[in-house]
Amino acid sequence: xxxxxxxxxxxxxxxxxxxxxxxxxxxxxxxxxxxxxxxxxxxxxxxxxxxxxxxxxxxxxxxxxxxxxxxxxxxxxxxxxxxxxxxxxxxxxxxxxxxxxxxxxxxxxxxxxxxxxxxxxxxxxxxxxxxxxxxxxxxxxxxxxxxxxxxxxxxxxxxxxxxxxxxxxxxxxxxxxxxxxxxxxxxxxxxxxxxxxxxxxxxxxxxxxxxxxxxxxxxxxxxxxxxxxxxxxxxxxxxxxxxxxx
Numbered sequence: 001x002x003x004x005x006x007x008x009x010x011x012x013x014x015x016x017x018x019x020x021x022x023x024x025x026x027x028x029x030x031x032x033x034x035x036x037x038x039x040x041x042x043x044x045x046x047x048x049x050x051x052x053x054x055x056x057x058x059x060x061x062x063x064x065x066x067x068x069x070x071x072x073x074x075x076x077x078x079x080x081x082x083x084x085x086x087x088x089x090x091x092x093x094x095x096x097x098x099x100x101x102x103x104x105x106x107x108x109x110x111x112x113x114x115x116x117x118x119x120x121x122x123x124x125x126x127x128x129x130x131x132x133x134x135x136x137x138x139x140x141x142x143x144x145x146x147x148x149x150x151x152x153x154x155x156x157x158x159x160x161x162x163x164x165x166x167x168x169x170x171x172x173x174x175x176x177x178x179x180x181x182x183x184x185x186x187x188x189x190x191x192x193x194x195x196x197x198x199x200x201x202x203x204x205x206x207x208x209x210x211x212x213x214x215x216x217x218x219x220x221x222x223x224x225x226x227x228x229x230x231x232x233x234x235x236x237x238x239x240x241x242x243x244x245x246x
Contacts, residue, residue: 042097048170050103060205067093107136113155121158149219162190163219178207182234
C-alpha cells in the first residue's frame with residue numbers, strides 16, 4: 001500500500017509546442033507525445049504503485065524524486081535506480097517536479113490538499129488513487145456518487161489533474177511494462193488537454209499505451225468497480241470495451 005505523504009513551480013517550457021498539438025487533437029485522439037523531452041517527476045506516496053511507476057520513469061530517463069512520510073525507507077530504491085532518483089519529503093517532491101504523481105490511499109486526499117494545495121496549484125498532477133470504502137471511509141461514498149475524477153479535483157483545486165495508473169496492480173505494471181506490441185493499455189482522463197498530453201507521454205515512457213477516455217467526469221468509467229477497471233488488455237481492446245472511437 002502506498003505511503004501517505006509529507007513550492008516552487010518550474011516552468012513547463014520543456015513541454016513545448018507539442019502540447020499545442022495535443023490541444024488541437026483533444027478529445028478525438030490521444031495527445032501527441034513530446035519529442036524526447038525529459039520531465040522532472042515528484043512522486044507522493046512511494047509504495048507499490050508509486051515505486052513501480054516511478055522506477056519505470058527513471059529507467060526511461062526522467063529524473064524522479066520519491067517521497068513519503070518516512071523517506072529513510074526509500075534509500076534502497078534510490079540506491080538501486082542510481083543518480084536519476086532522489087528521495088525526501090513531500091514538499092521537496094512537489095518543488096522538484098514538473099509533474100506530480102500521487103499514489104496514496106484515497107482517504108489521504110483531503111489532507112494532501114489541505115497541507116500542500118497551494119504548492120500544487122498549477123502543477124500537472126497524475127492521480128492514481130482508488131477509493132475503498134473499508135479503508136477510506138466517507139470519501140469513498142463521495143467518489144462513488146460524484147465520480148472519482150471530480151472528487152479528486154475538488155480536493156486538489158487549481159491543479160491540472162489527470163487520472164492515470166489506477167486500474168491495475170503494481171505487479172501487472174511491473175511485469176507488462178515495455179512488453180512487445182500490443183502494449184498494455186492505460187486509461188487516462190482530464191480536463192486540461194495539455195496536461196493529458198504530458199500524461200500520455202509519461203504513460204508511453206513507462207512502457208504502456210495511453211487511452212484517452214475523456215474528461216475528468218469520464219474517469220468514473222475506469223474507477224474501481226467500473227467496466228474499465230482491472231482490464232489488462234491492449235488499447236484496441238480497451239477502446240472496444242468502453243465504446244470509444246478506434
